[in-house]
Amino acid sequence: MDWIKRLNQAIDFIEKNLDGELDYEDVAGVAGCPSYYFQQMFLYMTDMTLREYIRWRRLSLSAVELQKGNGKVTDIAMKYGYESPTAFTRAFKNFHGITPSAVKTEPVSFQAYPPISFSMAIHGGAPLQFRIEEKEAFRILGRSCPLSKELTENFERIPAVWDAALADGTLARLLSMAEGKPEGLLGVSIHHTEDWKYLIAVRSDQKPGEYEEYQIPACKWAVFEGKGTNRTLQELERRVITQWLPTSGYTYAEIPDIEVYLHADPEDAVYEYWLPVR
Numbered sequence: 495m496d497w498i499k500r501l502n503q504a505i506d507f508i509e510k511n512l513d514g515e516l517d518y519e520d521v522a523g524v525a526g527c528p529s530y531y532f533q534q535m536f537l538y539m540t541d542m543t544l545r546e547y548i549r550w551r552r553l554s555l556s557a558v559e560l561q562k563g564n565g566k567v568t569d570i571a572m573k574y575g576y577e578s579p580t581a582f583t584r585a586f587k588n589f590h591g592i593t594p595s596a597v598k599t600e601p602v603s604f605q606a607y608p609p610i611s612f613s614m615a616i617h618g619g620a621p622l623q624f625r626i627e628e629k630e631a632f633r634i635l636g637r638s639c640p641l642s643k644e645l646t647e648n649f650e651r652i653p654a655v656w657d658a659a660l661a662d663g664t665l666a667r668l669l670s671m672a673e674g675k676p677e678g679l680l681g682v683s684i685h686h687t688e689d690w691k692y693l694i695a696v697r698s699d700q701k702p703g704e705y706e707e708y709q710i711p712a713c714k715w716a717v718f719e720g721k722g723t724n725r726t727l728q729e730l731e732r733r734v735i736t737q738w739l740p741t742s743g744y745t746y747a748e749i750p751d752i753e754v755y756l757h758a759d760p761e762d763a764v765y766e767y768w769l770p771v772r
Contacts (some may be wrong), residue, residue: 497740500525501539501612504532509609512552513573518544518643530685531735531746533645538732540610543646547610553589554607556582560597561604564723567594622730622738624718626771631712634680635671635705636695637664652681652692652723659694665758668705672696678766681753682708711749716742718767727753727765734769744771 504525521544522532532619536544552574559570561695571582571594586594590604591742597604639655641648659665665679672678674697682693693708716738739746747770 498612500527501535505609505611508548508551512548512555514555515575516548527695527746528686528748530645530683530690534555536737537645538736539612543644545609545644547639549585550589550607551609553586554605556586556594557590557597557604560594563598567598570594612727620733622718622733624716624738627717628716629713632674632697632710633699634682634693634695634708634710635700635702636668636680636682636693636708637683638691638693638706641683641690641692643690648692649728655692656681657692664694667698668694668739671698671700671705673698673700676752676766677756678756679755679758681712681755682750683752684708684750686748688751710752713747713770714751714772716744716771718769719765720767721757721762721764723761723763727763730767733768739769746770747772 500567504521507521507524518529522529525532527535536542536547540547542550556570559565560567564570565573567582568579571579574582576582576585583594586592590597592602592604596602637659639651642651656665659668669679676697678696680693680695680697682695684691684693693706695705695708695716702744716734718730718734718738720726749770751770752768754766754768755763756766
């Protein structure tokens with residue numbers, strides 16, 4: 495229940511700051527977790543991104559103000575974060591189906607998007623196979639790509655990076671350098687620093703050569719097992735974040751989380767999801 499309380503406190507914080515700058519780090523701080531994980535949980539629980547929610551709330555409030563005659567279109571556009579009346583009008587029309595000026599001058603209908611609230615719900619009874627494992631720090635080698643701060647963009651970006659790494663022989667070369675545990679190919683999301691990135695990597699103490707090296711700190715891990723496709727892995731991660739973590743007694747440890755591909759067949763994979771916890 496503490497998770498639910500903190501999520502609702504974050505929503506209250508958003509509501510109080512819709513007419514000013516909203517930094518995702520500040521919102522996540524109210525919920526008591528890193529920005530990446532807050533956005534991830536928000537997306538998994540609501541099926542929309544944090545950016546979409548904030549935009550829709552602002553457009554909803556702006557329509558109410560326009561109908562009440564509480565300001566010029568230009569002023570309201572600036573109040574809700576739009577750099578120009580043109581950009582505001584475009585967004586407003588896409589959302590409401592009418593222009594801002596029409597709301598001010600005509601008896602028209604427009605959309606209301608109320609603030610959301612979170613509550614405890616009971617889901618499914620499907621078991622989650624996992625173990626808690628303590629690991630010393632270990633070194634990985636791999637190839638990285640930048641991660642977008644808009645999480646849905648990464649759902650397209652990361653598979654494309656894997657396809658390219660398979661086509662140019664990177665995966666085979668990395669596997670030849672793998673040693674120690676975790677075994678197999680790794681998908682490592684680094685999002686606790688200013689520059690977010692994703693590494694396709696292996697555990698290795700060999701010389702890096704053409705590859706980037708990164709040190710994973712010593713940590714306690716919740717390790718979840720699964721098999722299937724990339725889509726079933728995403729579903730596993732969603733269940734871990736929204737169902738297991740809030741009632742587990744653990745919180746996020748601010749280090750990378752890891753996808754471990756024990757058998758890296760896109761259609762018949764055997765994998766583990768390593769969530770750092772404390």
